[in-house]
Structure formats: structure tokens, C-alpha cells
Amino acid sequence: MTAKRGFRLGLPYVVLSFIMLGPAVLLAGVSAFNLPTHGVPENVDLSLYLSLLAVPLVSLTGLMASMPVSLLFVHDKDNGTLEYLLSLGMDQQDIFRGYLGASLLLGTILLAVGLVSEVTLGLLSRDSVSLLATQVVLTLALGYSVISLTSILMSAFSSLQRQPMGANQPLGLAVGALLLAGAMIVPAVVPALTLVLELGIAALVGLLTLSLLFLSGRLIRREKMLP
Numbered sequence: 001m002t003a004k005r006g007f008r009l010g011l012p013y014v015v016l017s018f019i020m021l022g023p024a025v026l027l028a029g030v031s032a033f034n035l036p037t038h039g040v041p042e043n044v045d046l047s048l049y050l051s052l053l054a055v056p057l058v059s060l061t062g063l064m065a066s067m068p069v070s071l072l073f074v075h076d077k078d079n080g081t082l083e084y085l086l087s088l089g090m091d092q093q094d095i096f097r098g099y100l101g102a103s104l105l106l107g108t109i110l111l112a113v114g115l116v117s118e119v120t121l122g123l124l125s126r127d128s129v130s131l132l133a134t135q136v137v138l139t140l141a142l143g144y145s146v147i148s149l150t151s152i153l154m155s156a157f158s159s160l161q162r163q164p165m166g167a168n169q170p171l172g173l174a175v176g177a178l179l180l181a182g183a184m185i186v187p188a189v190v191p192a193l194t195l196v197l198e199l200g201i202a203a204l205v206g207l208l209t210l211s212l213l214f215l216s217g218r219l220i221r222r223e224k225m226l227p
Contacts, residue, residue: 002069002072002098002099002101002102003069003101003102003105003106005072006068006069006071006072006102006103006106007068007106009068009071009072009075010067010068010069010071010072011068013064013065013067013068013071014064014065014068014106016064017061017062017064017065017110018061018110018113020057020060020061020064021058021061021110021113021114021117023057024054024057024058024060024061024114025054025058025114025117025118025121026121027050027051027053027054027057048131048187048191049187049191051131051135052134052135052138052187052191052194053184053187054118054135054139055135055138055139055142055183055198056142056180056181056183056184057180057184058110058111058114058115058118058139058143059111059139059142059143059146059147059180059183060176060177060180061110061111061114062107062108062110062111062114062143062146062147063107063143063146063147063150063176063177063180064110065106065107065109065110066103066104066106066107066147066150066151068106069099069102069103069106069151070099070103070150070151070154070155070158072099072102073099073154073155073158074158077158082095086222091217091222092216092217092220092222093213093214093216093217095155096152096155096156096213096216097213099151099155100148100151100152100155100213103147103148103150103151104144104147104148104151107143107144107147111139111140111143111144114139115135115136115139115140118132118135118136118139119132119135119136122135134194134195137195137199138183138194138195138198138199138202141198141199141202141203142179142180142183142198142201142202144202144206145201145202145203145205145206145209146176146179146180146205147176148205148206148209149175149176149179149205149206149208149209149212150175150176152209152212152213152216153175153212156212156216156219156220179201179205182201183198183201186198186201
């Protein structure tokens, strides 16, 4: 229900995420083509880099699709919905967990569409199975970890200050985009360690997210979630 309400409230974000998904998916299939290498350093496999670049870009579309839930959190805070949930016996962690689940659900739609498209294009382009598997694993790991952290941070930011609905959206996107920007650089700098390093980034982000969720009751006082 929360995801459905967020979808209706932030439909432009979802539409934009689908528009962004097209170019991201196309990058996933470039490894099957012989690209010009003029001006490219010898140690950089341009086709492989562009294929792996699709991973953070598809993850970014999932992040964009999850943004409506942050809008909904602010809306529910202002109209007293969060106060009602607290009166039912929920605590801050319960509320944050509910909106986090809705963010992941909306993000999953874009990640799933992106992954199916990537794999289909890769099979048609006769990409290696190992490359396709790497794209799938990294997209899921980075996508879910970044969506989770951004959702928790946006809920915390929105709880700590009174603001117009959506005022913190650029900040939330900046946090997620900064993490994904690091994932874009890794394949060009250390291509052999891309899988390990990007999974490491996802693991650290996931650990930070769980820590913030666990400590939410101490970091955010109940009165900060009232209108």
C-alpha cells in the first residue's frame, strides 16, 4: 500500500527513471562490438568498461524510481499519518522499515526491467555468460544497497526539519549518485578487481544502512516525526 501511494504521488520520478533506463541498458551490450580505441589507454578495455558502466547506471534508475517514497514520507509527516502510526504502538524503526520496504519495492521494478533487458541484449549480442552474471550480481548488490541507504537517510533528514514536500530530493539523489559515481570509476582503474571492489562497496553501504535503521530510535526522537 505504501509503495502504491508513493507511486501515485511521485509518478514523474518513475517515468523519468524509465527514460533513463534505455541508454543504460544499451551500454550493457556494447562488448559484442569492436569499438574504436584511438586515444584510449592500452590498459583500458573500452567495451568491457562500457558494459560494466551499465551496472551503476541501471542502479541509478532504481534509485530514481524509489524517490516517490521519500516524497510520501514528508507528505505523511505533514498530514499526521506518522503520528497515527506512532499512536498504534509503532516505533521509529518500524516506520522507517515500512518506508524502506516500499522504496525497495519500487526500485525492484526498474532493476528487474533493466536486468531482463540487459540479459536479453547480452544473449542476442553473444556476450559471455560470466560478463552477464557479473552485471546481474553487481546491479542487484549496488542497486539495493544504494536505494536502502538513500531511503533511510532521506527519512532521517525529513524527520529532523520542517520543509516543503520534496525539498530534500536533490540531497537524497546526490548521496546515492556519489556512491554510484565511485562504482563507475572502478572498472576503468582496476578492471580485474571490479567484482570484488563493487561488492565491497555494496556490503559497506548495506552495513551502514542496517546500523542506521537499528539506531533510528535513538537518533530520531518520536516528537520529530510529528506534524
